[in-house]
Amino acid sequence: MDILILINQVIFSILLSLLLLELGSALLSLADYEKYKERLTSYIAPTWEITGTFSVFYLVNFEATFPSLLPAIGTMYILPVLVAVTFVIVRDAFLAYTEYIGTEKDEKRFARVYGISTIAMMIIITTILSSTISGIGVNLSSLSLNPLIVLNPYNLLMILSLLAFVAFAAIVFFNIEKRSLLFISIIVAFALILFASAAFTPFMLQSLATNPLVVLPSMLLLVAIIVLYWLRKTYAKFLVLPWLFCSVLAFQLIEYPSLFSNSIQISSYITSQASAPYVLIITLAGGAFLAVALSLFVYVHHVHKEEKFHEHEY
Amino acid sequence: MINATATLFDRATMGFSLSVHIVLAVIGIVLPVIILLAEYLGIRYRDNHYIVLARRLSIAFVVMFAVGTASGMLVATELLFLWPQFMALMSAVAIAPLYLEVFAFFMESIFVALYIYSAHAFRERYIHVAIMVVVALGAVLSGVLITMLNSYMNTPVGFNIPVYLQTGNLTDINPIAVFTAPAASIEVPHVVATSYFAGACIFLAYFSFMLLRTKDDRVKQYYKKAIKLAFAIAAIGLVFSLITGVLSIESLFHLQPEKYAAIELNLQPQTNAPEVLGGIYANNSIEYGIAIPGLQSVLANGSASTNVPGLSQYPQSTWPPLFVHDMFDLMVGLGFLIGIFFAFVLLMALMKRNVLDSRKMLWLFIVVGVFATLLLENGWMVDEFGRQPWIIYNVMLVSQAANQSSSIIPIAVLLILVYIFIIPFTLYVLKKIFERRPLTDEL
Numbered sequence: 001m002d003i004l005i006l007i008n009q010v011i012f013s014i015l016l017s018l019l020l021l022e023l024g025s026a027l028l029s030l031a032d033y034e035k036y037k038e039r040l041t042s043y044i045a046p047t048w049e050i051t052g053t054f055s056v057f058y059l060v061n062f063e064a065t066f067p068s069l070l071p072a073i074g075t076m077y078i079l080p081v082l083v084a085v086t087f088v089i090v091r092d093a094f095l096a097y098t099e100y101i102g103t104e105k106d107e108k109r110f111a112r113v114y115g116i117s118t119i120a121m122m123i124i125i126t127t128i129l130s131s132t133i134s135g136i137g138v139n140l141s142s143l144s145l146n147p148l149i150v151l152n153p154y155n156l157l158m159i160l161s162l163l164a165f166v167a168f169a170a171i172v173f174f175n176i177e178k179r180s181l182l183f184i185s186i187i188v189a190f191a192l193i194l195f196a197s198a199a200f201t202p203f204m205l206q207s208l209a210t211n212p213l214v215v216l217p218s219m220l221l222l223v224a225i226i227v228l229y230w231l232r233k234t235y236a237k238f239l240v241l242p243w244l245f246c247s248v249l250a251f252q253l254i255e256y257p258s259l260f261s262n263s264i265q266i267s268s269y270i271t272s273q274a275s276a277p278y279v280l281i282i283t284l285a286g287g288a289f290l291a292v293a294l295s296l297f298v299y300v301h302h303v304h305k306e307e308k309f310h311e312h313e314y
Numbered sequence: 315m316i317n318a319t320a321t322l323f324d325r326a327t328m329g330f331s332l333s334v335h336i337v338l339a340v341i342g343i344v345l346p347v348i349i350l351l352a353e354y355l356g357i358r359y360r361d362n363h364y365i366v367l368a369r370r371l372s373i374a375f376v377v378m379f380a381v382g383t384a385s386g387m388l389v390a391t392e393l394l395f396l397w398p399q400f401m402a403l404m405s406a407v408a409i410a411p412l413y414l415e416v417f418a419f420f421m422e423s424i425f426v427a428l429y430i431y432s433a434h435a436f437r438e439r440y441i442h443v444a445i446m447v448v449v450a451l452g453a454v455l456s457g458v459l460i461t462m463l464n465s466y467m468n469t470p471v472g473f474n475i476p477v478y479l480q481t482g483n484l485t486d487i488n489p490i491a492v493f494t495a496p497a498a499s500i501e502v503p504h505v506v507a508t509s510y511f512a513g514a515c516i517f518l519a520y521f522s523f524m525l526l527r528t529k530d531d532r533v534k535q536y537y538k539k540a541i542k543l544a545f546a547i548a549a550i551g552l553v554f555s556l557i558t559g560v561l562s563i564e565s566l567f568h569l570q571p572e573k574y575a576a577i578e579l580n581l582q583p584q585t586n587a588p589e590v591l592g593g594i595y596a597n598n599s600i601e602y603g604i605a606i607p608g609l610q611s612v613l614a615n616g617s618a619s620t621n622v623p624g625l626s627q628y629p630q631s632t633w634p635p636l637f638v639h640d641m642f643d644l645m646v647g648l649g650f651l652i653g654i655f656f657a658f659v660l661l662m663a664l665m666k667r668n669v670l671d672s673r674k675m676l677w678l679f680i681v682v683g684v685f686a687t688l689l690l691e692n693g694w695m696v697d698e699f700g701r702q703p704w705i706i707y708n709v710m711l712v713s714q715a716a717n718q719s720s721s722i723i724p725i726a727v728l729l730i731l732v733y734i735f736i737i738p739f740t741l742y743v744l745k746k747i748f749e750r751r752p753l754t755d756e757l
Contacts, residue, residue, distance in 0.1 A: 046431050049423040052383055056390050057416045063394060064413055067405035074398025079721035085391045086732050089384040093736050096380035097743045100373055102750045144719070271406065274487040278410060286417040293424045300432045 001256065002270055007283055008058075008065045009252040015058045017244035018051040019122060020162070024170025026118035027163075033111045034104075039174045041099070046301055048095050050294070052088065064279045069269040075143040080124050087121035090114075123159060130158040134200050135260035157196035164189035165247075172229050173240040182229065186222070203262055207254045214253045218246035319723070321716040324396040327726040328389075329698075334733050335389050336694055337516075337687060338382035342422075343457055344513025344547060345375045346450035351543055354443050363536045366756045367543075372430060373751075374744055379426060381740050386419070386456075388729070396722070400705050400715035406484050407473045408466050408492035415459040422452030454506060461505040464697070465498035467706050469569050475709055500565040501697075504558035511551030512690040515652075518544040519683020522676040532757045538670045541679070548686075549656050556653060559646070560613070567614040570707070571623035572632065573700040578610055579603065579639040583624040587611045591643055595636045634702045641699070645692045648685050655682065 025044050028036045063070060091114055098110040127150055131138050137149025149155070167185040171178055197204045208215070221243035228236035257267045271279060349371045356364030390412075394401045404412070425448040436442055466472075472491030473484050521544055525537035566574040574580075579590050579600055587610040593603020611620040625633055655678065662669045669675050701707055705715045 046427045049379070049383060049427060050420070052387060053416070053420050053423045056387050056419060059390060059394070060409070060413050060416050063401060063405040064409040067402050067409075070394060070402040070405060071398040074395045074401065075717055075719055078395040078717055078719050079725060081391060081395055082388075082725045082729065085384075085388050086728055088387060089381070089732055089736060092380040092384035093377075093740060096377045097740075100377060100747050101743065102747060106746075272484065272487055275406060275409070275489045278489045279413070282410060282413050286414070286420075289417055290420055293420065297424050297428055300428055300435050 002267060004065045004270060004276060004279060004283075005256070005267060007280075008061055009249060009256070011054075011058050011061050013245050013249040013252060015051075015054045016248045017241055018047075018054055019125065020166050020169060020244055020248075021173060021241065022048070022051060022118055023122045023162075024166045024173065026115040026122075027166065028170060028174060028176070029111045030115040030119075033108050033115075036174060036176075037111075043174070044095065045099055046297075048092070050297075052092060055088075061279075061283065064275070064282075065271055066266065066269045067271055067275075069264075069266070072140070072143055076138065076145055077128060079145070080128050080149075084121050084124040084128070087117045087124070090117040091121060122162075126159050126162050127155050130155045132259050133204070133255055133261070135263055136200070138260055140260060140263055154196050154200040157192050161189050161192035161196065164192060165244075169240050169244060172225055173237045175234070175237065179229075182226065186226075201261060203258065204254050207256075211254070215247075215250045218243060218250050221246055317713075317718045320718045320720055321713050323722045323726045324716045325712065327722065327729055328392055328396050330726075330730055330733065331385070331389055331392055332694070333691055334737065335382075335385045336690060338378065338385050339457065340509040340513035340690060341378055341516060342375075342382045343450075343453045343509045344517065345371060345378065346446050346453055347510070347547060348514070348517060348543055349375060350443050350446035350450060351547075352540075353446065354440070355543075357439050357443070361539075362757065363539050366536065366753070367540055369756070370748065370751070370753070373747060376426065376430060377740060377744055377747070379423075381736060383419070383423065385733075396717050397705065397715040398717055400710060403484075403706065403710060404463070404466075407487050407489060408463065408470075410489055410492055411459040411462040411466075415456050418452045418455035418459060420452075422449055422456065425449045425452065454509075457505060457509055458502050461502045462492060462495065462498050465501045466492045466495040467704075468501070468573075468697075468701055469495050469497040470706050470709050471495055478709065496569050497565065500558060500561050504555065504562050507551050507554035507558050508690060508693060509551075511548055511555045512686040514544045514548035514551055515683045515686030517683075518548055519680045522679035522683075525670065526673060526676050530754060533753050536753065536757060541670060545656075545659070545679075548682075549660070552649075552653060552656055556649065559649065563613055564615065567622065570700075572625070572628050573634060573638075574614075575623045575625045575627070576634040576636055576638050577642045577696065577700060578622065579636060580610075580622055580624040582626050583621055585611060585621045586618045587614075587620075587622040589613065590639075592640060594640070632703060634700050638696050638700045641692055641696050645689055645696060648689050648692075652682055652685060652689075 022044065025040045029040055033040075094110045094114040094117065098107050098114055101107050101110060130136075131145070131149045134152070134154045136152045136154055137146050139146065164185045167181060168189060170176060171182055171185065194205075221239055225236050225239045225243055228239065257265050259266050270276070349368045352364045352371065353368035355361060356366075356368060425445050429442065429445045429449060432445065433442055471494065472488045474486040477483060477485050518541060521537050521540040525534060525541065528534055528537065563574075566577065578587075579593060579595065580587065581595075581598075581600065586608045588605035588607045589609035590600060590603040590605050593600045595601075608618040611618045611622055614620050614622050659669055659675070703711050703713070705712045
């Protein structure tokens with residue numbers, strides 16, 4: 001696999017992991033905002049901008065890595081992508097309102113709008129992703145989509161399995177007192193994804209059969225999470241993001257190199273040899289800067305007890 | 315027919331999103347500077363007014379930043395989905411500034427979070443100010459890098475253009491040539507200067523409006539300090555805007571002669587060219603304009619004997635819309651009016667007159683804020699309309715780059731509706747937030 005493609009998949013996996021955690025937070029904010037407020041805000045408040053910026057990172061990395069694929073992707077997905085970004089605008093705005101409005105009634109109302117817009121955004125993103133895997137509802141010759149992109153069993157199964165994955169991740173990450181749901185959610189998630197793949201994208205299972213080791217890290221992390229959580233150890237939450245990352249990456253690697261049910265080989269769309277070294281250098285240098293800045297952020301945020309500037313007394 | 319309609323909606327959607335985004339962007343560029351200066355002055359002179367100013371503006375900054383970054387994300391997405399052919403070309407030959415801008419954006423968002431959540435973490439309070447310096451650098455760096463892309467669209471380099479035009483193949487690609495796009499050397503400093511100027515004027519207007527409304531003496535002192543800070547930034551920005559503005563004309567003359575000819579409404583190339591103020595193109599001639607003999611040639615290259623380009627040198631199909639001339643004149647006129655007003659304010663200040671006690675002057679500051687926003691939008695439109703019908707000058711037409719999918723029509727309506735709702739609602743929420751945190755309690 002080309003290093004640029006691997007990097008693109010790593011960036012995507014980090015982004016989707018962050019988005020999945022946020023989906024968990026959105027679901028909880030709708031379920032019982034007052035009950036989970038502190039747990040949600042301690043994670044979401046300082047990180048939601050970074051998650052948003054990561055989506056731009058992925059978008060531009062995708063553009064830089066696969067320039068010749070852009071006319072097709074841009075023409076086909078204009079409607080769902082721009083609708084999803086509309087929900088991003090609403091999500092960003094209402095999250096900021098929620099944080100500062102200062103009255104419980106408004107805060108709850110705004111958190112609800114944040115939750116609904118985040119869920120809507122994630123359903124559209126999942127639909128786009130599932131269509132790039134299955135190719136259902138996509139007409140590559142006319143570069144158009146039809147309503148089947150949403151209303152097909154594969155997409156619905158993928159959305160349900162994602163919700164089940166997110167339920168599992170959110171229970172552990174936000175320390176929700178629903179231990180009975182822990183096993184059910186993860187078993188349902190795997191069952192749905194296996195069924196969807198067997199029925200609609202058998203090439204994914206064949207790919208897994210030839211390279212089963214790609215899922216090993218995520219399986220090991222999953223076992224570690226369940227064991228730690230069952231032992232009531234708080235450390236389990238720290239494994240959730242790495243587990244989500246490994247799971248998404250493994251799924252990506254199983255799918256590689258095909259898109260739209262083997263109709264497109266993504267490796268043939270990679271950028272020119274003249275541009276590739278620069279894309280690599282900018283990604284690595286930028287990634288290194290990002291790692292340092294995020295480490296500083298995590299250090300300051302977690303080592304020192306958080307206190308907002310406007311609440312701080314000089 | 316559908317193709318033409320789709321292209322029209324692509325243009326309208328992009329134009330509307332950008333017109334909103336550039337206002338949010340300049341607020342995002344200037345606000346960190348106001349906050350860091352206020353906090354620095356507050357610590358340095360133990361002045362609680364400035365500390366409160368920094369604190370309250372930091373809340374406004376986070377809320378505006380949320381909407382601004384989402385709007386930036388929308389524009390980045392629109393670049394690909396409204397103009398897929400354009401982004402395919404740009405991504406192949408000139409993606410570097412856009413890619414680097416992502417990290418400037420990260421710098422901004424990570425350090426904003428650090429600033430908001432780390433006031434307690436540093437014993438040395440100037441470190442907290444330094445964090446906002448990084449935010450300010452990230453914000454302006456984003457502007458610089460995006461302007462480089464725009465400069466590239468005006469003066470493309472970095473690949474074999476004749477071969478591309480003949481065959482559609484990209485050859486001799488130099489992905490870092492984008493940083494040396496000829497127009498960037500003057501376009502970048504001009505955009506930076508005008509961003510600080512216009513952004514500071516918006517806050518000048520806001521603080522003046524609040525000062526007009528208040529009767530409390532402590533609150534009056536607070537807003538007077540805020541106005542002085544915003545005025546200082548705006549004045550410095552204005553000086554650099556005027557200098558870079560004059561240099562921009564010269565740069566257009568050398569690098570973008572067709573745009574120059576349209577902006578100056580030159581039909582024929584000529585020496586000792588007059589500067590035409592106002593006027594419209596009708597019946598193959600210029601009507602209603604006021605001509606100042608020789609001035610244009612002098613401004614273009616320092617001498618009346620300079621031969622300036624004319625539109626007749628180019629096929630009429632590639633002429634930009636000629637209303638750019640009047641938009642340009644409006645921009646220059648408003649800029650000079652504001653310049654004279656600022657000079658008057660400075661003169662009054664030197665004569666120890668208390669300008670901020672005059673309600674008329676405060677109303678004029680509000681008018682300046684409105685004019686500066688108009689200038690900002692107008693300047694951007696002159697640049698964009700001046701390049702029409704090209705998206706990349708002499709390489710790709712807007713119509714060739716556009717997404718021809720009819721899906722754009724409902725999306726354009728949805729996006730416009732969302733913006734129409736979200737911007738006023740954000741201002742309403744900010745008003746509610748500050749009403750619940752009375753200034754008198756903090757001072």
